[in-house]
Amino acid sequence: MSSQAAELAHRLARHAEAVCRYYLSNGRREGRYWLAGDVANTPGRSLFVRLHGPDRGQGAAGKWTEHVAARVMLRICDWALSHGRSPASTQHNLSTWRRGS
Numbered sequence: 001m002s003s004q005a006a007e008l009a010h011r012l013a014r015h016a017e018a019v020c021r022y023y024l025s026n027g028r029r030e031g032r033y034w035l036a037g038d039v040a041n042t043p044g045r046s047l048f049v050r051l052h053g054p055d056r057g058q059g060a061a062g063k064w065t066e067h068v069a070a071r072v073m074l075r076i077c078d079w080a081l082s083h084g085r086s087p088a089s090t091q092h093n094l095s096t097w098r099r100g101s
Contacts, residue, residue, distance in 0.1 A: 013062030016051045024049070038066060 012019050020027060020034035026043045027036030032052050037044025046067050053061040 009062070010055060013055065013060065016049060016062045019062075020049050020051070 017029065017034065020029075020036070024034060024036040024039075024041050024047070026041050027034050027047070029035075029051070032050060034049040034051055035045045036042070036047045036049075038047050047064060048067070049064040050059070050061055053059040053063075055061070
């Protein structure tokens with residue numbers, strides 16, 4: 001990461017709650033996290049943004065996780081296995097289809 005990008009990321013992380021309130025206004029604070037539906041600012045509880053923590057590394061402020069992606073992949077794998085298909089090839093075919101649409 002360039003030094004300018006790293007500095008921007010550091011500044012945003014220091015103000016994670018303000019950034020979340022502005023860009024993820026349909027979310028809300030819950031403890032040490034900001035919860036929202038996804039990065040498109042839909043209401044929900046699938047996207048977690050850590051509001052406080054060290055500047056870098058494990059537990060750093062500003063780090064985020066979207067849990068819906070993992071659930072979707074589990075559903076895809078379950079469907080693929082139940083239909084006798086390889087989850088990896090199913091994922092590849094879905095990603096190819098999504099790029100083409």
